[in-house]
Amino acid sequence: MDTVKSLYELKNIEHYHNEKRVLNIDKLILEQSKITGFFGPNGSGKSTLFSILSFVSKPTFGTVLFNGVDSKKLEHKVKQDIVILPQNPYLLKRSVFDNVAYGLSLRNDIKNLNERVSQALKQVGLEDSFQNRKWSQLSGGEAQRVALAARLILKPKVLILDEPTSGVDTNSAQLIKEAIFLAKQKWDTTLFISSHDHNWLNHTCDKKVALFQGKLVQSGSINLIFAPWKKASNGNLIKEFLCGQKLIFENSTSKKRDSIVMIGSDDIYLNKKSSNSVKAVITSIFKENCANQMLVEFVIGGITLNAKLSKNIIEEKRLLPGSEVDVTIDTSKACWI
Amino acid sequence: MNLFTDGFNEAIQLLVSGNDSVYSAIAVTITVSSWSLFISLIIGLPLGFLLGYYNFPGKTVVRTIVDTLLALPTVVIGLIAYTMLSRSGVFGEFGLLFTQKSIIIGQVVLGLPIIIALTATQVEAVDKRLYLSLKGLGANSRQILLSTLIEARFGLMTAAMTAYGRIVTEIGISMMVGGNIKYHTRTVTTAIALETGKGEFITGIALGLVLFCVALMVNIALSMLKRKWTQ
Numbered sequence: 001m002d003t004v005k006s007l008y009e010l011k012n013i014e015h016y017h018n019e020k021r022v023l024n025i026d027k028l029i030l031e032q033s034k035i036t037g038f039f040g041p042n043g044s045g046k047s048t049l050f051s052i053l054s055f056v057s058k059p060t061f062g063t064v065l066f067n068g069v070d071s072k073k074l075e076h077k078v079k080q081d082i083v084i085l086p087q088n089p090y091l092l093k094r095s096v097f098d099n100v101a102y103g104l105s106l107r108n109d110i111k112n113l114n115e116r117v118s119q120a121l122k123q124v125g126l127e128d129s130f131q132n133r134k135w136s137q138l139s140g141g142e143a144q145r146v147a148l149a150a151r152l153i154l155k156p157k158v159l160i161l162d163e164p165t166s167g168v169d170t171n172s173a174q175l176i177k178e179a180i181f182l183a184k185q186k187w188d189t190t191l192f193i194s195s196h197d198h199n200w201l202n203h204t205c206d207k208k209v210a211l212f213q214g215k216l217v218q219s220g221s222i223n224l225i226f227a228p229w230k231k232a233s234n235g236n237l238i239k240e241f242l243c244g245q246k247l248i249f250e251n252s253t254s255k256k257r258d259s260i261v262m263i264g265s266d267d268i269y270l271n272k273k274s275s276n277s278v279k280a281v282i283t284s285i286f287k288e289n290c291a292n293q294m295l296v297e298f299v300i301g302g303i304t305l306n307a308k309l310s311k312n313i314i315e316e317k318r319l320l321p322g323s324e325v326d327v328t329i330d331t332s333k334a335c336w337i
Numbered sequence: 338m339n340l341f342t343d344g345f346n347e348a349i350q351l352l353v354s355g356n357d358s359v360y361s362a363i364a365v366t367i368t369v370s371s372w373s374l375f376i377s378l379i380i381g382l383p384l385g386f387l388l389g390y391y392n393f394p395g396k397t398v399v400r401t402i403v404d405t406l407l408a409l410p411t412v413v414i415g416l417i418a419y420t421m422l423s424r425s426g427v428f429g430e431f432g433l434l435f436t437q438k439s440i441i442i443g444q445v446v447l448g449l450p451i452i453i454a455l456t457a458t459q460v461e462a463v464d465k466r467l468y469l470s471l472k473g474l475g476a477n478s479r480q481i482l483l484s485t486l487i488e489a490r491f492g493l494m495t496a497a498m499t500a501y502g503r504i505v506t507e508i509g510i511s512m513m514v515g516g517n518i519k520y521h522t523r524t525v526t527t528a529i530a531l532e533t534g535k536g537e538f539i540t541g542i543a544l545g546l547v548l549f550c551v552a553l554m555v556n557i558a559l560s561m562l563k564r565k566w567t568q
Contacts, residue, residue: 056472080475090466093566094489103474150474160473 007158007190008053015048015214023048023059023214028311030192035184037205038194041226041260045214047087050160051143053192054084080107083156087163088128089147096121096138097131103154120153121146123182125175132244141172148176152183159183160192165200177204197282198304199297204230212337223305225261241301245278249331260337267333268307270296270325277328280305281334282321285314298325344542346354351543358519358528363547366524369437370505373444377500378451380445382493385456400457413442415513418443424512435516440524441490443510448500455496459489490566494559505552525551 008030015023023045030036030053038046038151042049051057052064055071064071067076083103092099100117104110120129124145130138138146144164151159161180165173177200183189195201200210210217213222229237230246235253239261240246249261272279287294294314297306307327309319351359388399409473421427422434422442433439463485471481486493508526515522517531525548 017524051469054473056469076475076477083475084469084473086469086473088464088466090470092484093490106476106480108472147470154474 005032006030007067009063009065009068010052011065013052013059015045015052015057016060017048017327019213023052025049025149025214025216026064028209028216029234030190031189031207034206035191035193035202036205037206037208038192038211039196039201040211040217041224043213044211044271047162048085048214048216049211050084050194052161053158054082054160055079056084056204056238073295075289080154081150081157082160083154083158084160085148085151085162085164088146091135091138091147093135095131096126096135098131099135099146100131100150100153103150107154116153117149120149124149124179138158141168143181144168145172145175149177151192152179155183156189157187158190158192162194163196164193164196165197192267198250198306202284202295202297202306203286211337212262214261217337223265223268225263225305226305227254227258227260229257229259231257241278241303243301245301247278247331248276249334251332252334253294254335255331259301262301262335262337263305263329263333265295265306265308267330268305269311269330270298270307270309272328273326274328276331277326280325280327282325285319297326300327340538344413345546347539348543348546351540352547358523359544359547361520362523362525362528362544362551363393365437365546366505366526367551369440369444369524372441373504374439374497374501375446376445377448377504378436378497381449381452381500382456382486383482385453385496386460386486388453389457389460390482390485397482400454404452407454409447409450409508411447411509412513413509414443414446415510418446418510418514425440434514434515435522437513437522439510440522444504444507444528445516447510448504448509451500451503452496455467455499456486456489456493459496460519462492463489464527491563494563498556498559501555502552502565505555506548 006029008028010025010028012029013023013025014021038049039065040046052059055074058071066074086206092102097117100120101110101124104113104116117131121128121130126142126145126149130142130146135143148164159180164176164180168176180191180193181204184191210222210224213237225239230240232238232248237249237252237255237257237259238246239249250254278300280300282296283296283304284296285294292311294309295306296309296314296319297304313319343504388396388403418439419426419434422431422439423429424434433442443486467485467488468481471484476484506526508530511522511524511527512530515524517523517527523531525544527550529541529544532538532544
């Protein structure tokens with residue numbers, strides 16, 4: 001039987017920036033050899049959490065255990081096995097070769113440097129001819145791939161990727177995704193990835209962690225619906241989607257109009273018509289851990305949500321990506337933040 | 338205009354004829370200014386990094402003091418160095434007064450605030466993502482210092498050129514603690530002062546042009562290095 005080993009254990013973590021609390025996590029366990037996805041709106045604390053997980057910064061309060069050892073007692077060499085690719089990574093004002101080889105030179109590991117740099121570049125889909133290019137001669141996508149190659153060459157035990165595909169073209173994004181999976185396959189690297197691409201996270205991650213205003217809201221399949229809200233004549237809040245459809249949230253008269261609603265996938269019903277249902281288009285269907293349960297992702301007026309549905313129903317109703325379905329959201333289960 | 342063209346012609350003649358005293362003054366100028374700049378960089382770069390990189394109590398006060406020292410007149414530095422290096426001074430026992438070493442000490446005091454202040458400014462201006470990238474790749478504090486200074490190298494070169502410009506053209510320090518001793522501590526600037534004092538304006542202008550050429554060559558060399566790095 002496979003036993004899952006906890007790699008990180010975070011306890012009572014609080015982190016402050018200029019006296020403002022930006023992270024507040026009571027407990028979080030992250031497993032080894034898994035891909036964990038982090039999502040949440042901008043400013044939810046993802047980058048701060050990644051900075052703590054990579055030991056780039058220390059939390060203001062709380063304990064981080066890595067392989068059971070307190071981070072304060074970790075040796076520098078152990079920390080060097082944890083590598084982070086920040087959002088908008090910085091390339092040194094040097095050649096591509098120097099950038100990719102930089103991490104190895106920090107570790108005095110300079111055997112077969114040319115070959116290893118060449119291999120790392122190949123892994124991210126860049127040709128050997130890129131080696132001599134200067135940092136200023138790269139496009140945004142190429143620079144991102146060079147930065148990733150500089151991390152992959154280190155064969156890290158933990159690779160933390162903060163929105164690795166944001167701001168790059170589709171081709172670069174695809175190459176980056178492939179390179180990440182190759183790292184997982186080849187070196188059994190534990191991966192932490194943050195992204196706004198829920199579809200990608202759903203498909204790739206073993207586990208998802210949602211963050212909101214510095215707190216863990218729930219791990220798993222949750223949906224967030226953001227402001228703006230409109231007021232109905234009876235005072236309830238209404239979400240008006242871009243396509244013009246409206247969804248009334250019951251018992252929301254006392255809620256603020258800049259609130260955010262959190263709804264679990266279990267509280268959204270597909271293929272169910274009601275007085276408060278809306279039309280949605282299925283974008284993807286994939287298998288969850290549970291054998292017969294599928295996670296269906298769908299779009300309502302540009303907003304992506306997901307719900308769980310049994311495989312039998314999907315087959316029976318012949319639901320496919322592109323199919324239009326009626327969606328009923330149990331608004332009484334909405335959690336207002 | 339005649340004075341200037343005559344000075345230019347004499348400068349050529351002085352250099353072509355291999356005039357001993359002129360070449361000695363040039364050699365002393367290059368020697369002491371190079372050592373002064375080198376020592377200023379060795380001490381100033383780490384201090385400038387610390388000042389620009391870290392936040393600590395009293396940082397603003399330290400920064401104000403360093404910035405104020407930028408405007409310190411060379412003659413005042415010369416005077417302070419003289420009182421400290423003279424026989425009755427704190428370092429009198431080392432017998433450094435009227436030696437090239439004493440000029441170097443004074444010029445380091447002159448160049449150090451420039452290197453520290455401009456390095457701090459350059460380090461402050463370095464992209465904030467650099468730290469996260471370096472630390473995230475496993476760099477330790479020493480490696481972060483070195484890599485940050487290398488990243489700021491273009492700005493630091495400007496700092497070095499500024500400091501060199503001030504060092505090579507100063508006269509107060511060289512005159513007061515060097516003593517303007519021929520073939521020993523006479524620099525181009527003290528030679529110009531001497532020749533002008535004697536009424537030898539043309540020789541003074543000639544030496545001035547020589548000094549200009551030395552500064553020009555140093556700047557050309559640094560510019561070529563900068564271009565090589567950026568290409």
